[in-house]
Amino acid sequence: MLSKKQTPEKYYVGIDVGSASVRAALVDRCGTVVAHAEQQIQIWEPQPDHYEQSSADIWAACCSVTKKVVSGVDASQIRGVGFDATCSLVVVDKQFQPLAVNCEGQSYRNVIMWMDHRAVSQVERINATQHRVLSYVGGVMSVEMQPPKLLWIKENLRELCWEKAGYFFDLPDFLSWKATGVTARSLCTLVCKWTYTPDGGWDDSFWKMIGLEDLVKDKYEKIGNHVLSPGESVGKGLTPKAAEDLGLPAGIAVAASLIDAHAGGLGVIGVDVKGHNLPCENQPVTSRLALICGTSSCHMGVSEKPIFVPGVWGPYFSAMVPGLWLNEGGQSATGKLIDHVVRSHAAFPELQSKAAASAHSIYMYLNSHLDLIKKSLPVGFLTVDLHVWPDFHGNRSPLTDLTLKGMVVGLTLSRSLDELALIYLATIQAIALGTRHILETMEAAGHCINTLFLCGGLSKNPLFVQMHADITGKPVVLSKEVESVLVGAAILGACASGDFASIQEAMAKMGGVGRVVQPNHEHKRFYDKKYQVFLKLVEHQREYRSIMNSS
Numbered sequence: 001m002l003s004k005k006q007t008p009e010k011y012y013v014g015i016d017v018g019s020a021s022v023r024a025a026l027v028d029r030c031g032t033v034v035a036h037a038e039q040q041i042q043i044w045e046p047q048p049d050h051y052e053q054s055s056a057d058i059w060a061a062c063c064s065v066t067k068k069v070v071s072g073v074d075a076s077q078i079r080g081v082g083f084d085a086t087c088s089l090v091v092v093d094k095q096f097q098p099l100a101v102n103c104e105g106q107s108y109r110n111v112i113m114w115m116d117h118r119a120v121s122q123v124e125r126i127n128a129t130q131h132r133v134l135s136y137v138g139g140v141m142s143v144e145m146q147p148p149k150l151l152w153i154k155e156n157l158r159e160l161c162w163e164k165a166g167y168f169f170d171l172p173d174f175l176s177w178k179a180t181g182v183t184a185r186s187l188c189t190l191v192c193k194w195t196y197t198p199d200g201g202w203d204d205s206f207w208k209m210i211g212l213e214d215l216v217k218d219k220y221e222k223i224g225n226h227v228l229s230p231g232e233s234v235g236k237g238l239t240p241k242a243a244e245d246l247g248l249p250a251g252i253a254v255a256a257s258l259i260d261a262h263a264g265g266l267g268v269i270g271v272d273v274k275g276h277n278l279p280c281e282n283q284p285v286t287s288r289l290a291l292i293c294g295t296s297s298c299h300m301g302v303s304e305k306p307i308f309v310p311g312v313w314g315p316y317f318s319a320m321v322p323g324l325w326l327n328e329g330g331q332s333a334t335g336k337l338i339d340h341v342v343r344s345h346a347a348f349p350e351l352q353s354k355a356a357a358s359a360h361s362i363y364m365y366l367n368s369h370l371d372l373i374k375k376s377l378p379v380g381f382l383t384v385d386l387h388v389w390p391d392f393h394g395n396r397s398p399l400t401d402l403t404l405k406g407m408v409v410g411l412t413l414s415r416s417l418d419e420l421a422l423i424y425l426a427t428i429q430a431i432a433l434g435t436r437h438i439l440e441t442m443e444a445a446g447h448c449i450n451t452l453f454l455c456g457g458l459s460k461n462p463l464f465v466q467m468h469a470d471i472t473g474k475p476v477v478l479s480k481e482v483e484s485v486l487v488g489a490a491i492l493g494a495c496a497s498g499d500f501a502s503i504q505e506a507m508a509k510m511g512g513v514g515r516v517v518q519p520n521h522e523h524k525r526f527y528d529k530k531y532q533v534f535l536k537l538v539e540h541q542r543e544y545r546s547i548m549n550s551s
Contacts, residue, residue: 010499011078013070013248014489015062016260017085017171019043019115019295022061025483026069026078027490029499031510033481037068044109046102049120051113055090055098058111058171059178059245067247079499080253081179081238081246082231082492084263084485085171086114087193089149092174094166101153105160111171112149115296115332117394117402119148122155126210133195133206138312140400144332146170146193146223150212168223170194172257179242179254182235185224186256191316192328193259194223198317201227228256229318230266231495231503255496260485261298261328262320265290267488268453268479269300269321270507276516278475280451285321289442289449291435291468292485293458295336299329299397299438301447309445311398312438322503327447329397329438334431335458337392337406341427342366346415354417367463369421379463380429380470381526386410386422388430389537398441399538407537428464432471433534439472453477455484462517469519471527480512487511 009028016023020043026035039061044052062083070078089112091099098110112118123143127134134141141147146168154162169177170189177183190196195206204216219225228234234254243250258266269290273281280287290300299312302324306315314327333340342348342362355365370379387409394402408426412419439449452474458464459478469476481487491506500506 008074008077011073012490012493012497013066013078013081014486014493015066015081015083015175016263016485016489017041017058017062017083017175018260019086019113022058022065023483023486024062024065024069025486025490026073027487027510029494029510031481031487031512033483033486035069036483036486037065039065043113046104049117050102051116052101052109053088053111053113054108055092055111055174056108059175062175063245063247070247075249078248078252080255080493080495080497081248082255082489082494082496083172083175083179083257084260084489084492085175085257087144087189087259088113088171089146090169090171090174091153091161091165092167092169093164096166099161099164101157101161103157114144115393116149117143119143119152120402122151123148126151129209131206131209133197133203135308136195136197136314136316138314138397138400139310142313142396142400143402144396147195147210147212151210154212154214165222170259172259173224176234176254176257179238179246180235181239183224184226184228184234184256186230186258187227188230188258188262188319190224190227191319192262192313196224196227229322230256230258230262230320231492232256233496253493253496253498255492258320258488258492261292261300263488263492264292264298264455264485265300265320265488266491266503266507267481267484267486267511268455268477269302270504271453271477271479271511271513272508273477273513276477276513278451278477278516283450285324287448287450288453289439289451290453290455292456293334293454293464294456295334297331297334297431297435297456297458299435301327301442301449303327303447307446309398309442309447311400312442313397327442329442331390331431331434332396333390333393337390337431338424338427340392342420342424345420345423347417347420350417351420363461366421366424367461369417370425370463373418373421378520378523379425380467380523382422383426383429383530386426387530387533387537388423388426389534389541390427390430390434397438404538404541407541409537425463428467429471429530430534432467433531435468436472436531437534449474451475451477453479455479465517469517470523471531473519473521473524475519476517477513478515478517480514
């Protein structure tokens, strides 16, 4: 019998700009990653807490990886492009040329990274206003958001940058402008990082109160007065110049973008879980928490009505899933913290050598080493006398205290590989305990969460995943595609193309469950004790700081 002629496959390109690299994927209608490419991007750290990048370097990397993933594919089958990126601040002049965000006047370094903490004084003054818009960021604005960075530029680079600036973009919006020539902003970026509200828009009184009345005068043209929902088609699609740069056909749909963590949330939170015996089955999506864990971690929970959670960003309406309110908890350093702890240990050269000899990554080798030294104990119990407070880069949620420091209790004189493995384990546990702290704060405010959905680089580490299940007491779902952030970006492109009626439909059809990790409830008592110690650590830190600061 003759088979029916197959319908040509439809593809979507997802482009993800992370902290240290740009990635692209070619994704089909079922959410399968057909091709994937990655390229490193440069980071400058001219002084402590100052982190900068180059928008030209980032765009060049976007073009390079996109050309790789679409090579050999019939261009007529590529239907749409979606971008996501870190919530870094891009500054250009009126002709869209880069402007220096540094005192050295290096104009190619025109991006203040999301993790830059230079604007501490500015954010303290903003929070002292207690303006009503702060209620939508957990009551306290983070130094990682855009208003304090803008104020820092005005106060420190007035002639060099502020007075010459034509546009201030969140990085995801810069990418959609670069692709389409349209300066429209995504509702996601403006609501989450700039204090825009979907019902009221910009609040003039806030910008005037914090000393940025300049932005009000031109009707917010510099920061965005044309706002689109994520996944909405931007302009007339790819411009001929952008199409040539990216190796794609001119005119294909480009979606209004998302912040990278939100793209990860989009890629995992709406998947069909039937048949996996999960508590969120036949429950609304509000019973799920998406945990996007890479350099930092973001905890994304949605609700049908606004829930105000102290110390947790939001509620943001339609910032990730249309029609739902989003709360976003976070940890400023997770993957970066694990890397720092491991690489700064005296036994790191030995670890590096042994991992290379066994053809394993350093983290897979450490996991295996922990299995060797645990003897009859469960692995997690090895840290009974070793405890870490993980806020080496301040606390984003739920304490919103960027002055907090990291702590390690239980160190010995040992410089051995065993000791390195133990502090690695204790650090992972501390990150999971921080997730539990955020979860309990969200649940106390009204969220009802019973299942975690993990994605991002750290979700590839089975120890990290198991510790999150055991310490929170909730099952963890890993998606069928490890690169869920890229799938989320591709979902945006699919929606912009018109191939799906809604983001919700695309989420359900392009997502999928890969593996479920259940908590070991027999370990609950041990981790309840670890959590008590965890909370005591920050109490002690605040107590000794109070003593040292007393007159």
